[in-house]
Amino acid sequence: MKQSVKLIAGNWKMNGSAASLAEIEAMKADAAMSPWQAEVVVFPPAPLIDRVSRAVGTAPIGVGAQDCRAEASGAFTGCVSAEILHDAGARWVILGHSERRHGLRETDAVVAAKVEGALRAGLHPIVCVGETLEQRDAGQAEAVVAAQVTASLPEALSGRDFTLAYEPVWAIGSGRTPTTEEIARMHAVIADAVAARLGEAAVARILYGGSVNPTNAPDILATPGVDGALVGGASLKAEDFLAIIRAV
Numbered sequence: 632m633k634q635s636v637k638l639i640a641g642n643w644k645m646n647g648s649a650a651s652l653a654e655i656e657a658m659k660a661d662a663a664m665s666p667w668q669a670e671v672v673v674f675p676p677a678p679l680i681d682r683v684s685r686a687v688g689t690a691p692i693g694v695g696a697q698d699c700r701a702e703a704s705g706a707f708t709g710c711v712s713a714e715i716l717h718d719a720g721a722r723w724v725i726l727g728h729s730e731r732r733h734g735l736r737e738t739d740a741v742v743a744a745k746v747e748g749a750l751r752a753g754l755h756p757i758v759c760v761g762e763t764l765e766q767r768d769a770g771q772a773e774a775v776v777a778a779q780v781t782a783s784l785p786e787a788l789s790g791r792d793f794t795l796a797y798e799p800v801w802a803i804g805s806g807r808t809p810t811t812e813e814i815a816r817m818h819a820v821i822a823d824a825v826a827a828r829l830g831e832a833a834v835a836r837i838l839y840g841g842s843v844n845p846t847n848a849p850d851i852l853a854t855p856g857v858d859g860a861l862v863g864g865a866s867l868k869a870e871d872f873l874a875i876i877r878a879v
C-alpha cells in the first residue's frame with residue numbers, strides 16, 4: 632500500500648562540506664520543536680554520508696546517496712557500490728538523475744541494473760525520470776517519460792517499496808516549473824506506466840522535482856498525485872528546506 636506520508640528529499644548534488652553539518656543541526660532543532668508531517672531524507676555527496684549519518688543520530692532524518700554502481704564490489708576505480716554506501720550509513724539512493732542520464736550518458740538499462748544493486752544492498756531507490764525541453768516542445772513528453780519508467784524499473788521491484796521522481800530536465804535549477812495541472816497529468820501517466828510495468832498492485836510514491844522552493848512548495852505539494860518533492864538548490868540551506876518541509 633502506498634505510504635500516505637509525503638516525502639521531502641534534499642539532493643545536495645556536488646555541494647557541501649563539514650560545515651554543512653550545521654544545517655543538519657538546525658534541522659534537528661526544528662524537528663525537536665514540533666514533529667514534521669513529512670518523511671525527510673538528505674542526500675549529501677558520498678564522502679559526507681558517514682558524518683551526516685552520525686550527526687543525524689536518532690533525529691527523523693534519513694540519509695541517502697546520489698548514485699551507486701550496480702555491482703557489489705570489484706575493480707571499478709572511483710566507483711561506489713550500494714553495499715559500501717549502506718555500510719557508510721545510507722539507506723536511500725537516487726538513481727537515474729537527469730544530470731547522470733544526460734551529463735554522463737546513463738541509459739535506462741544502466742539505471743535498472745543500479746536499482747537491482749540498491750535492492751540487493753537494502754537501499755530504498757528513488758528513480759528519476761523526465762523530459763527535455765525539446766521533447767516537450769515536440770509533444771513527446773508523456774511518451775518519453777512513460778518509456779523511461781518502463782525501461783528503468785526492473786522486475787525485482789514487484790512487490791517492493793520504491794519511489795519515483797518526475798523531474799522535467801528544463802525545470803531543474805532554472806526557476807521554471809510546469810503548471811500544477813501539467814504536473815498532475817504527468818504523475819497520472821507515471822502511475823499508469825508503473826502499473827503496466829509491475830502490475831496493478833504496484834504502488835510507489837511519485838515525487839515532483841525541479842525548482843521547488845518555499846514559495847511554490849505549498850501548491851506543488853497539494854497537487855493531486857504528488858507524494859512529495861525532490862529538492863536541489865533549496866535543500867542546501869536549512870531555512871529554505873525547513874520551509875518546504877513545513878509546507879506539507
Ligand SMILES: O=C[C@H](O)COP(=O)(O)O
Nearest residue numbers: 642803804841842863864
Ligand atoms: O535533484 C533535484 C533536482 O534536480 C532539482 O534541483 P533544483 O531544485 O535545484 O531545481
